[in-house]
Amino acid sequence: xxxxxxxxxxxxxxxxxxxxxxxxxxxxxxxxxxxxxxxxxxxxxxxxxxxxxxxxxxxxxxxxxxxxxxxxxxxxxxxxxxxxxxxxxxxxxxxxxxxxxxx
Numbered sequence: 001x002x003x004x005x006x007x008x009x010x011x012x013x014x015x016x017x018x019x020x021x022x023x024x025x026x027x028x029x030x031x032x033x034x035x036x037x038x039x040x041x042x043x044x045x046x047x048x049x050x051x052x053x054x055x056x057x058x059x060x061x062x063x064x065x066x067x068x069x070x071x072x073x074x075x076x077x078x079x080x081x082x083x084x085x086x087x088x089x090x091x092x093x094x095x096x097x098x099x100x101x102x103x
Contacts, residue, residue, distance in 0.1 A: 004062075
């Protein structure tokens with residue numbers, strides 16, 4: 001999760017500095033009801049790791065993106081469908097000649 005521009009920029013800079021392909025991806029859940037259901041029904045498989053509650057999600061800092069990136073809306077699809085969309089998007093980036101950071 002990189003809800004702030006400063007963290008997104010830092011990760012992009014790391015990729016650029018070591019000259020590796022960079023693809024920026026934002027996964028959203030456009031349905032507030034589905035998002036809340038997923039948050040409140042989540043479980044953790046790492047002992048002692050606290051999960052955020054719904055209010056924490058609502059209160060978090062978030063800065064809108066200021067550049068092109070891949071957006072995956074997971075609201076009405078399962079993880080496998082989201083992955084397929086992501087892989088298709090990455091293939092498209094690879095084939096785009098003007099992309100300075102092909103994935």
